[in-house]
Amino acid sequence: MPEARVPPGPLPQKWEACRASLKRLSPSDARRYRVLIVGTGLAGASAAATLGEQGFQVESFCFQDSARRAHSIAAQGGINAAKNYPKDGDSIERLFTDTIKGGDFRSREANVYRLAQVSNAIIDQCVAQGVPFAREYDGYLANRSFGGVKVRRTFYARGQTGQQLLLGAYQAMMRQVEAGRVRLHPRTEMLDLVVADGAAKGLVVRDLVSGAITTYGGDAVVLATGGYSTIYYLSTNAMGCNVTATYRAYRRGACFANPCFTQIHPTCIPVGHQHQSKLTLMSESLRNDGRIWVPKRKGDQRSPDQIPDGERDYYLERRYPSYGNLAPRDIASRAAKAVCDEGRGVGPGGQGVYLDFRDALGQLGRRTIEERYGNLFAMYHEITNEDAYAVPMRIYPAPHYVMGGLWVDYNLMSTIPGLFVIGEANFSDHGANRLGASALMQGLADGYFILPLTLTAHLAAHRPRQEGPEHPAFGDARRQVEERTRRLLAVRGKRTVDDFHRELGRLMWDACGMERSREGLTRARAEIPRIREAFWKDVTVLGSGEELNQALEKAGRVADFLEFAELVCQDALHREESCGGHFRVEHQTPDGEAKRDDAHFCYVAAWQFQGDGQPPVLHKEPLTFDAVPLTERSYK
Amino acid sequence: MNLSLVVWRQKGAQTPGRFERYEAKDVSPDLSFLELLDVVNEGLITQGIEPIAFDHDCREGICGSCAMMINGLAHGPQPAVATCQLYLRHFKDGETITIEPWRAKPFPILRDLVVDRSAFDRIIQAGGYVSVNTGEAPEANSIPVPKKDADMAMDAAACIGCGACVAACPNASAMLFVAAKVAHLGRLPQGRVEAKQRVDQMVDAMDREGFGNCTNHYECMDACPKAIHVKAIAFMNREYRFPRRKPGT
Ligand SMILES: Cc1cc2nc3c(=O)[nH]c(=O)nc-3n(C[C@H](O)[C@H](O)[C@H](O)COP(=O)(O)OP(=O)(O)OC[C@H]3O[C@@H](n4cnc5c(N)ncnc54)[C@H](O)[C@@H]3O)c2cc1C
Ligand code: FES
Numbered sequence: 001m002p003e004a005r006v007p008p009g010p011l012p013q014k015w016e017a018c019r020a021s022l023k024r025l026s027p028s029d030a031r032r033y034r035v036l037i038v039g040t041g042l043a044g045a046s047a048a049a050t051l052g053e054q055g056f057q058v059e060s061f062c063f064q065d066s067a068r069r070a071h072s073i074a075a076q077g078g079i080n081a082a083k084n085y086p087k088d089g090d091s092i093e094r095l096f097t098d099t100i101k102g103g104d105f106r107s108r109e110a111n112v113y114r115l116a117q118v119s120n121a122i123i124d125q126c127v128a129q130g131v132p133f134a135r136e137y138d139g140y141l142a143n144r145s146f147g148g149v150k151v152r153r154t155f156y157a158r159g160q161t162g163q164q165l166l167l168g169a170y171q172a173m174m175r176q177v178e179a180g181r182v183r184l185h186p187r188t189e190m191l192d193l194v195v196a197d198g199a200a201k202g203l204v205v206r207d208l209v210s211g212a213i214t215t216y217g218g219d220a221v222v223l224a225t226g227g228y229s230t231i232y233y234l235s236t237n238a239m240g241c242n243v244t245a246t247y248r249a250y251r252r253g254a255c256f257a258n259p260c261f262t263q264i265h266p267t268c269i270p271v272g273h274q275h276q277s278k279l280t281l282m283s284e285s286l287r288n289d290g291r292i293w294v295p296k297r298k299g300d301q302r303s304p305d306q307i308p309d310g311e312r313d314y315y316l317e318r319r320y321p322s323y324g325n326l327a328p329r330d331i332a333s334r335a336a337k338a339v340c341d342e343g344r345g346v347g348p349g350g351q352g353v354y355l356d357f358r359d360a361l362g363q364l365g366r367r368t369i370e371e372r373y374g375n376l377f378a379m380y381h382e383i384t385n386e387d388a389y390a391v392p393m394r395i396y397p398a399p400h401y402v403m404g405g406l407w408v409d410y411n412l413m414s415t416i417p418g419l420f421v422i423g424e425a426n427f428s429d430h431g432a433n434r435l436g437a438s439a440l441m442q443g444l445a446d447g448y449f450i451l452p453l454t455l456t457a458h459l460a461a462h463r464p465r466q467e468g469p470e471h472p473a474f475g476d477a478r479r480q481v482e483e484r485t486r487r488l489l490a491v492r493g494k495r496t497v498d499d500f501h502r503e504l505g506r507l508m509w510d511a512c513g514m515e516r517s518r519e520g521l522t523r524a525r526a527e528i529p530r531i532r533e534a535f536w537k538d539v540t541v542l543g544s545g546e547e548l549n550q551a552l553e554k555a556g557r558v559a560d561f562l563e564f565a566e567l568v569c570q571d572a573l574h575r576e577e578s579c580g581g582h583f584r585v586e587h588q589t590p591d592g593e594a595k596r597d598d599a600h601f602c603y604v605a606a607w608q609f610q611g612d613g614q615p616p617v618l619h620k621e622p623l624t625f626d627a628v629p630l631t632e633r634s635y636k
Numbered sequence: 637m638n639l640s641l642v643v644w645r646q647k648g649a650q651t652p653g654r655f656e657r658y659e660a661k662d663v664s665p666d667l668s669f670l671e672l673l674d675v676v677n678e679g680l681i682t683q684g685i686e687p688i689a690f691d692h693d694c695r696e697g698i699c700g701s702c703a704m705m706i707n708g709l710a711h712g713p714q715p716a717v718a719t720c721q722l723y724l725r726h727f728k729d730g731e732t733i734t735i736e737p738w739r740a741k742p743f744p745i746l747r748d749l750v751v752d753r754s755a756f757d758r759i760i761q762a763g764g765y766v767s768v769n770t771g772e773a774p775e776a777n778s779i780p781v782p783k784k785d786a787d788m789a790m791d792a793a794a795c796i797g798c799g800a801c802v803a804a805c806p807n808a809s810a811m812l813f814v815a816a817k818v819a820h821l822g823r824l825p826q827g828r829v830e831a832k833q834r835v836d837q838m839v840d841a842m843d844r845e846g847f848g849n850c851t852n853h854y855e856c857m858d859a860c861p862k863a864i865h866v867k868a869i870a871f872m873n874r875e876y877r878f879p880r881r882k883p884g885t
Contacts, residue, residue: 050770065691065750066757068797069699085777121773128773130766130827132790132820139780157790163698164793171765178761186754209746238693273664275671278695379696382721385666448770496681498674542686547648548747550689551681 001606001619002255005409006110011627012092015114018410022453023460027055032464034059035455036203036218038190038245040067042162042440043423044224045169046447052176054452059216060173061185061205063240063553068170071226071238072443075162076283076376078146078154079126079440081119086143090151092116098149099438100628102328103403103431104580104596106258108604109625110410111428118449119441123155125448129168133157145326146284146436154437159283159375165440169447189553191481193221193249193419196473200249200419201466204474204481208553211546213482215474217466219459220418222451223249224443227402227424229262231561231568232513233505235399236268236281242557246406246425247564254414255606255619257407257427259564260572263434263581264514265400266332269383269393270352279398280383282355282376284436287325289360289369290393292316292332294353298343304354304392315339323635330433330581330594331635333397337514338592340396347394356392397514401439403430403581404571407606407621411454412446415608418462420455422446427604432580485545488555493538497555500535504558507531508565512572517585521573525566532562567607567616574618577601598630637665637729641676643688644736649746655734665725669712670695670702672724689748697721697861700796703803704749705736710800710859718798718861738799740808742845753799755845756813763837764817766827785823792819794862804859807848812856814838815872816864822875835875 007018025033033056037048040062048060062070084090096116100107127133127141133155134142143152157164176182187208194202200221206213228243229235250256267282293312300307315335317324327335336353339345346352361369366389370377377388384394405427406414412428413420423443430438469475511524535558543549578587578594579601587595604621639660646653658676667675670692677687693701697718704719706712712722727733735749743751793816801812818835821827827834850869857866 046770053769064693064699064701065753066700066797068757068760069693069701071694071699073699073796074694074696083776120776121771123776124773125768125770127776127779128766128768128826130789130821130824132786132793132824134790135781135783135786137783139782139786140777157793160698160794163796164790167793171760172768172770174757174761175765175767178763184757186757238699239695240693273666275664275667275675277668277671277674280696379721382717382723383668385723385725452770494682496678498678540681542681542684548689548750551687 001621002407002415003409004108004621005411006108007410011109011113014110015117019453022457025456025460030055031057033057033459034218034466035220035222036216037061037222037224038203039070039224039226039423039425040170040173041070041072041224041226041423042166042169042443043447044222045070045166045173046444047222047224047422047451048182049169049172049176050448050452051455052173052179052181054456055181058176058182059185059218060182061188061190061203063187063189063208065187067173067184067186068167070166071241072162072166072440074238075440076159076281077285078144078156078161078437079122079165080146080153080437081123081155081441082116082153083120083123085141086152088151090153094151095119095153097628099429099435100431100625101633102433102435104433104594104633105431105598105602105625105630106261106579106604106623107429107431108623109627113627114450115429115442115445118445121449122441122444126165126168129172131157131164131168144285145288149435162440165444169444190245191248191556192477193252194474194477195252195416196467196471199417202474204477206481209548211544211549213478213485215469215478217468217474219462219464219466220420220455222420222422222455223406223425224423224447225425228564229399229402231505231565232399232509233502234271234276234279236265236279239278242560243564244557244560246421247560249406249414249416249419251609252416253609254416254419255407255608256404256567257604257606258404258571259568259607260512260575260582261403261432261580262399263329263401263403264333264397266329266336266397267355267395268398269380270347270396272348272384280379281398281400282380282393282395286355286373286376289364289372290325290355290357291359292325292353292355294339294344294346304356313339313344320635327635328433328435333514334583336397352394352396354392355395357388358392361389399513401434403427403432403434407604411458412451413454413458418458420451422451432582485552485556488541488552488559489545491536491539491541493540495538495540497539497541497551497558500531500539501558501561503531504528504561504565508568512569515583515585516572518573521569524569525573528562528566528569535559535562571605571607575601575605596632602630637663637724639663639672639724639727640732642732642734645688645748646745647747649744653745663724665723667724668695668720669706669722669724670720689750691750692720695720698796700798703738703751703798703800705738705803707734710738710804711861715858716861716863718796738803740802742808742847743799743802756797756799758845759810759814759838759841760817762841763830763834764821766821767830779825781824789820789823792816792823792864792868795864796862798861800859800861801856802847804855805848806853806855807851809850809856810842810847811850811869811872812860812864812866814842815868818872818875819868822871831875835872839876
């Protein structure tokens, strides 16, 4: 197993000690190094801005037409920090403990502690940049509580927190563009990683306008390419989210950690029709005031206002009296599935539960509810044509976030020297389940405060030397990408790319979604190669590679999903326990809760590619818990 | 419902474009407008016709990717939504819908409905930020900000950079876009320090990119998917005029 390089010493002092020991570079030395950063979400943009400020030459890539459109823009609810402004007993210690427990003891303690430690500096930085966080009447920052915790530590900017944080990072990056230290490459997709002489040294990219396939060389590569929930076809993620960058790096030797740890978010608008292209998240903050219920009786067709309280099952409040409607995501999602499976679901196809604001409207009045959630109610109305002030919202779980990602050590470096991975693309901080408002925190912690130090130390240990197209590894990688692109265009079959994506998505949702079983996963593992084969025989991609060709872009991403899906299922199959979002039906307590097996599975599963058709090798990074004793997670 | 689409097709920046007519038969009124295009595109692909290219990503009205003129209106007939949040129930069965890209010189067409909006990035690059390096920030609550100011800053900061304001303006002016950023940062104490310099640099960049002037049509505000108010432009004009910058500084 590769070394996690967690610094010695007591938990609270590790990061401080590490920081003090990390080598730095003066701006005049930094100038001689080039860093390639793929991704301009919170993680990538904050890293590019900070490295630019430190003097590095930064090349920044994204597939959208502008860096500002990265998927982080869509985050609604908020970002956590241990500021303890509301004086409700919060602390770094407590944020750390909540995150470890929320992750069901499958994350690395030292990383999580560090995350909690830098959380406060993030808020300071963002406020200084002009992020318009919500404020109280006294002019100080407002906080709210978010799923799975009892303190108020979430900072927010209406329902657009991700947008405002991303614009802050994007603007900081644009300042470095103006200063000549960051160069932008929008509408450019990374299709492979170049590993030269044992280290990550470059990228193969396709210009999405001209179609030109070229290479870039640098001293280090940073992947900040986000998550792959779109493997399920329908998810809350943006349409362009994909696994290509990290999967290609995996094929080049980077270990992939816990690929099956995916998060299904409990509060999304249910599927409405057969042409549904994506699912819309209703912010979790709604659970602060909305109550979740279904009818007690199976197949109860009455309209919700006709069902008296005594005949409603507020199942979260009943099963988890202490957390109630604020139970963590994995638990809330599974509970919704359970009542729907019993035939008590509501709405079309019985795939929904009510999120009811009747009581909150009665107690707080419509104005307050409007102030808190007006935009969400409007969005719900636009999509469903229903007025949630009058009838309860209908919600259902949907794929939302991936805790799995490329394996990184404490310094955020993958198993390929010089390849760093930050934000949702890495695996490190959320274990088997992420708590609300902590992805934004992690992305910015990585990008502003951690990577710039650890990457600098890595570079300082190496002389600046950028390889170029003359190096054989660059030519080889580029030719492979060209060949693959040519093959995608040459099939000229009968089925569309989306058709294959939908087929894969359905399979993954059934076999590797909220509930997983040995039998279902085994079937999926047999089925995926069949779909993949059909894809390469029968997909149709019109047009050429030398032009703006969106079908070709999509085809490449789906082709990678069709390989990566096997790894996801294999990981889910091998993990013979239930933990967090990974629920194996064979492993549950008598009352249906997830049953961990710490004796056998208290480790990070890091998979190493061995070649096409070869089973990957599993490395286990053992997890130890010194500060928070391993306990059964309970939200009762 | 059945709809006829008249869509602008243009293979590349240098090739001339033209309208093509496509029929969408028996589609559910619950589809979003972009899902309608998905359905049409799947049909085209199976007929061997290249699908209509259009920008889109979040499909939640926040990334600002989607951008099209629908029956001559930026983002279509519904107020305060982006194209991706527009649903077919707002159209009539049997209706003919014309779909075109943004039309403005600073936004050259790349293909079909896809345009190049990088001019917006260059305007932000010219000064749309607060100059604070990572790690230099003071404690977040050291400067209280009146709630009213924070709320007004947020109103302006809601801009998604889609370009509808430019597409809707008879002069292809980018005033609302620029003003939104100027007002967002200018209303906060953190942004005041550089306020004057910011507005000058951003307006200069806007002019360099070839955007037109504002002659008070207010079409921008009607087209804006975030309903950003032209009050922002008034705010910007105040910042821009007083005090005048000395020549050469
Ligand atoms: C609807 C929604 C709401 C959310 N709300 C919250 C919330 O309230 N609080 C919270 O903490 N978290 C929230 N999350 C999760 C959070 O938004 C994400 O986990 C986080 O923003 C990811 O940031 P990132 O920087 O890692 O990646 P992203 O923002 O996803 O950025 C990925 C970047 O990589 C680029 N990219 C990817 N692949 C390639 C490639 N091959 N070539 C070139 N470029 C590439 C993209 O262009 C993009 O720039 C939410 C998520 C969703 C879907
Ligand atoms: S697709 Fe993001 S705003 Fe429409």
